[in-house]
Amino acid sequence: MGKKILFVAPQPFFEIRGTPIANKNMLEILSSKYKVDFLSYPIGKELEIKNVTFHKGSSFGIKKIGIGFSIKKIILDLGLYLKMKSLLKKNKYQVIHSNEESIYWSSKFAKKYSTKFVYDMDSIMSEQLINNKKNILGKMMKKIEFSAIKQSDLILGISNNFKEFCKLAKTNLNYVTIWDVPQIEKKEKLEKRFLTKLDSNKKKILYFGNNEEYQGVANLLSLSKEMKEFQFILAGVGKDSIENNLVKFSKVPMEQIPALMDKADLLISPRRNGTNTPMKIYTYMSSGKPIVASDIPAHNILEDCGIIVDQEISNYKKGIFKALSKEGKELGMKAKRKVEKQYGFEKLKKLVLKEYRKLE
Numbered sequence: 001m002g003k004k005i006l007f008v009a010p011q012p013f014f015e016i017r018g019t020p021i022a023n024k025n026m027l028e029i030l031s032s033k034y035k036v037d038f039l040s041y042p043i044g045k046e047l048e049i050k051n052v053t054f055h056k057g058s059s060f061g062i063k064k065i066g067i068g069f070s071i072k073k074i075i076l077d078l079g080l081y082l083k084m085k086s087l088l089k090k091n092k093y094q095v096i097h098s099n100e101e102s103i104y105w106s107s108k109f110a111k112k113y114s115t116k117f118v119y120d121m122d123s124i125m126s127e128q129l130i131n132n133k134k135n136i137l138g139k140m141m142k143k144i145e146f147s148a149i150k151q152s153d154l155i156l157g158i159s160n161n162f163k164e165f166c167k168l169a170k171t172n173l174n175y176v177t178i179w180d181v182p183q184i185e186k187k188e189k190l191e192k193r194f195l196t197k198l199d200s201n202k203k204k205i206l207y208f209g210n211n212e213e214y215q216g217v218a219n220l221l222s223l224s225k226e227m228k229e230f231q232f233i234l235a236g237v238g239k240d241s242i243e244n245n246l247v248k249f250s251k252v253p254m255e256q257i258p259a260l261m262d263k264a265d266l267l268i269s270p271r272r273n274g275t276n277t278p279m280k281i282y283t284y285m286s287s288g289k290p291i292v293a294s295d296i297p298a299h300n301i302l303e304d305c306g307i308i309v310d311q312e313i314s315n316y317k318k319g320i321f322k323a324l325s326k327e328g329k330e331l332g333m334k335a336k337r338k339v340e341k342q343y344g345f346e347k348l349k350k351l352v353l354k355e356y357r358k359l360e
Contacts, residue, residue, distance in 0.1 A: 003360065004091065005036045008084055008098040008106050010077055012044035012065060013054075016254055017210070018180075018279045019099065019122055020044065022158075025181050026120065027052055029349045030097070030356070037091065039083055041065060041076050057083045067210055069129065069137065073101075081105050088113060095359060100125060101141075103148035111151055116359045119148050121157040123276045124165055131214060131273045145169070154355055161275035161297050176355050180279040181345045182286035183254050190259035193240075197247050198263055202231040203324065206264035208257070208280045211237045216270030216294060221246070222313055227320070235260060261287040266323040266332075272311065274298040285339035290323035290332040292316065305335035 007030070009023045023040070024047070030036050031051040042056035043065055057079030062072050080102060088109055098106035099120035110117035126145055130138035146169035149155065155166055155175045163175050198204065205223075209215050217237055224232040224246045231245050235252045242248075252260060261267065267284040268291070275297040284291050291306040293299040299308060307328060309319035322328050 003034045003094040005030055005034050005095045005097055006084070006087060006091070006093040007036050007038045008080060008096065008102040009038070009040045010073070010080055010100050010102045011041060013038070013040035014047050015044045016251065017067070021183065021254075021279065022122055022180055023099075024049075025345065025348070026097075026352070029352050032349065033353055033356070037087060037093070039080060039087065041080070055083060055087065057081075067212060068132075069134065077101060084109065095356070101144070104144045107148040107151035116153045117148075117151050118356075118359075119152040119155045121155055121162055121166075123158070123274075124162060127165075127275065128214070149173075153359055156352065156355070159276045159298070161300070165275075176351065178348060178351065179277070179343045180282050181343065181348060182283045182339055183279070184258045184283065184286050188255045188259060190263065191256060194249065194252070194256065194260060195263075197242055197249075198233070199231045199245070202229065202245065203265040204231045204233055204263060205320065206233045206235065206261060206267050207237070207269070208235045208252070208267075208283070209237070209269075209278070214272050214274065216272045216311070219270045219311070219313065219316060220268065223316055223320075226313065227317065230320070233260070233264065257283060258287070261289060264289055266290045266292060266320065266328070268316075268320075269293040269299065270311070270316065271296060271298060277301050282339055282343055285335040285343075288333050288336035290328035291335060292319040292323050302335065305331050305338050307331065 011019050013020050027038060027049050031049055036052045037055060038052050039055045042059040060075050062076060065072050093115055095116045095118055096106050096110045097118040097120055099122055103119055107117050126138045126142035129141055149166050149169040156178045157175055158178060160177050166173055166175055207220055211217055220232055228245050233247045235249045238248045239250050267289050271294055273296055277298055291302055293302050293306050293308055294311050295308050307319045307323050309315040
């Protein structure tokens with residue numbers, strides 16, 4: 001426990017959404033060997049993790065933050081920056097471990113204090129901004145990312161696809177691909193509030209995720225209108241509601257995810273663009289159910305065990321019918337075997353700690 005790590009995460013903690021869940025997994029890994037000061041937004045449920053001291057930036061009166069770029073996020077980032085500056089004056093850290101936009105000031109602080117810098121790369125932020133037509137912000141973010149990559153002693157990237165991007169900034173790169181762990185730690189009986197809304201007479205198509213445009217939820221709405229013989233279940237999208245064959249759940253507790261997947265006949269990810277593998281894909285794979293996914297780099301992990309389709313409604317239809325065939329069900333089981341063999345928590349823990357030992 002000699003080494004002390006400062007982990008900076010510009011997200012709420014803890015909330016049930018992608019990056020906070022990944023942060024929790026990383027904290028559990030790092031704290032098994034090191035002491036960790038964890039700095040995040042002052043929003044979310046409090047947790048206790050052995051060898052982790054939790055710190056929060058100032059809220060400036062902000063009590064809720066959405067996904068993506070916003071003025072609120074900039075304000076909360078200022079709170080993180082000031083708190084991080086204070087922590088660095090009081091404590092000696094061997095490693096600064098950061099993700100998303102906090103890499104900007106973290107990499108500069110690492111240089112100032114002669115501290116090792118680990119870039120926890122769960123997305124290419126410049127790519128996401130450009131995909132959302134925020135071109136000027138995207139170009140600015142790319143410069144920030146390249147600067148952080150150059151300063152990095154280790155990059156833990158969530159996708160093999162990120163490595164080539166990083167090489168554009170630094171040739172002698174220390175890049176290691178990691179993954180998100182399937183969210184199936186606990187399995188409980190499906191709660192009545194979910195169960196009563198499921199139609200036992202229809203095949204069920206399940207989507208987990210948010211309602212951001214890049215997720216492609218609009219395609220699911222179109223499909224639900226054209227494929228009335230199926231029930232479409234959107235978990236994490238909008239307020240709880242039922243409209244004909246479309247069911248929406250606002251939030252689903254993590255321990256309910258396996259039970260809800262059990263009730264589905266197939267799982268779908270219609271994401272429009274991106275290169276980082278969505279966290280939900282690993283969880284989907286763990287279910288053994290057939291998976292239909294759009295033909296983007298983010299879904300490369302499913303090339304040999306999922307049904308990849310062009311992003312046209314007609315092709316999604318064909319993919320859904322294929323998923324319900326014998327071939328589709330066999331692919332679902334192949335995905336389950338793949339995730340169990342290659343993407344477990346213990347294997348991830350071993351890999352991360354091995355890379356951290358090289359920094360000593």
